[in-house]
Amino acid sequence: MILSILKNIFFLLFFILFTDIELISQERCGTVQVTKDREIQYPKYKKKRKNVNKETNIWIKKNYINKSIITIPVVVHVVWSNSNQNISDAQIETQINVLNQDYRRNNIDQINTPGVWQSIAADCEIEFCLAKIDPNGQESTGINRVQTNHGSFGMDNDIHTSSLGGADDWPNENYLNIWVCDLEPGLLGYATPPSNWIGDGDGVVIGYKYFGTIGTVQAPYNKGRTTTHEIGHWLNLNHVWGDSWGSNGCNADDNVSDTPNQEEENYNCPGFPHNAAACNTSYGDMFMNYMDYTNDACMNLFTEGQKERMLAAITQYRPNMLNHNLCNSHTNVSEILINEKKLIKIIDFLGKELNMNTSNKNCIYIYNDGSAEKKIILK
Ligand SMILES: [Zn+2]
Numbered sequence: 170m171i172l173s174i175l176k177n178i179f180f181l182l183f184f185i186l187f188t189d190i191e192l193i194s195q196e197r198c199g200t201v202q203v204t205k206d207r208e209i210q211y212p213k214y215k216k217k218r219k220n221v222n223k224e225t226n227i228w229i230k231k232n233y234i235n236k237s238i239i240t241i242p243v244v245v246h247v248v249w250s251n252s253n254q255n256i257s258d259a260q261i262e263t264q265i266n267v268l269n270q271d272y273r274r275n276n277i278d279q280i281n282t283p284g285v286w287q288s289i290a291a292d293c294e295i296e297f298c299l300a301k302i303d304p305n306g307q308e309s310t311g312i313n314r315v316q317t318n319h320g321s322f323g324m325d326n327d328i329h330t331s332s333l334g335g336a337d338d339w340p341n342e343n344y345l346n347i348w349v350c351d352l353e354p355g356l357l358g359y360a361t362p363p364s365n366w367i368g369d370g371d372g373v374v375i376g377y378k379y380f381g382t383i384g385t386v387q388a389p390y391n392k393g394r395t396t397t398h399e400i401g402h403w404l405n406l407n408h409v410w411g412d413s414w415g416s417n418g419c420n421a422d423d424n425v426s427d428t429p430n431q432e433e434e435n436y437n438c439p440g441f442p443h444n445a446a447a448c449n450t451s452y453g454d455m456f457m458n459y460m461d462y463t464n465d466a467c468m469n470l471f472t473e474g475q476k477e478r479m480l481a482a483i484t485q486y487r488p489n490m491l492n493h494n495l496c497n498s499h500t501n502v503s504e505i506l507i508n509e510k511k512l513i514k515i516i517d518f519l520g521k522e523l524n525m526n527t528s529n530k531n532c533i534y535i536y537n538d539g540s541a542e543k544k545i546i547l548k
Contacts (some may be wrong), residue, residue: 188505244342246347260380285451291473298495313336406479
């Protein structure tokens with residue numbers, strides 16, 4: 170009898186626990202869902218998106234050239250309702266630094282890429298800058314701060330619509346729009362993959378707890394890799410496991426030939442090799458790829474195949490990123506002129522002003538930028 174009651178309690182507890190997990194479980198990256206929603210909302214996007222994989226494969230076969238560095242101008246819209254969410258400029262800069270390290274393979278943890286994949290780990294030759302010119306041609310920091318009364322954001326239009334409590338896009342064909350805001354629990358970020366039709370809301374949305382490496386970031390997503398991952402989607406990368414699970418898991422493809430087949434996503438930080446038996450691959454899952462779901466500290470590479478796909482995406486669907494001056498300030502030349510260092514005074518060590526032509530005395534040169542130089546004559 171007692172055993173039977175205990176058994177029932179056990180099953181009840183198990184049921185509650187299981188149901189709770191079901192309730193709170195949500196994809197941490199919303200890109201697959203957002204793409205589906207967008208295809209319903211914008212028929213033109215869907216129509217053009219259908220051809221993207223075909224066009225990309227043709228482009229890669231015919232046109233793949235190892236181009237010089239591409240620099241993508243970024244605007245970061247910080248949409249905040251309390252000071253914690255209004256992340257600092259310094260925090261934003263740490264994210265740009267992570268992107269420039271990860272997309273140039275200058276990340277210090279590249280040594281953690283298993284030896285068998287070092288030769289296909291790519292310097293993607295893509296860099297990022299905070300835009301120095303805004304859509305009106307005015308000087309800019311590339312950071313747009315907007316206060317809101319909106320609660321946490323989901324994956325609808327609110328975040329990119331100022332009248333709904335978000336921040337309006339800067340022209341999507343010219344800038345990578347990144348919105349940083351409070352996202353609903355469990356959701357780290359999402360992005361819109363490219364198509365010939367680009368519209369409102371194109372860009373990347375990241376939770377303020379997962380953006381950059383300092384300030385409000387929370388472990389284990391505190392190394393800026395959520396944004397590295399989402400920009401991968403924005404440049405047409407799929408999840409490395411191909412977004413299919415169960416019996417079809419190994420057959421689903423991420424449309425990249427040098428990433429091994431993978432049954433499903435990975436979490437936390439597995440040891441290498443991992444899951445080699447699942448899809449009968451030589452070295453198992455490439456769980457340290459930026460397009461998996463492992464912890465930030467566990468991720469460290471894009472492959473050459475992923476690089477090709479991203480360059481194809483820029484050239485075909487985001488061509489304005491190739492030629493622009495949005496990373497160069499108008500004022501560079503005049504700033505240099507203003508900041509030119511001029512000698513304004515020469516004094517001796519007692520503070521007495523000396524003739525500007527003084528050359529044979531121990532003295533101090535004072536410049537207009539506030540700096541000073543000591544001159545000591547050695548005899
Ligand atoms: Zn994703």
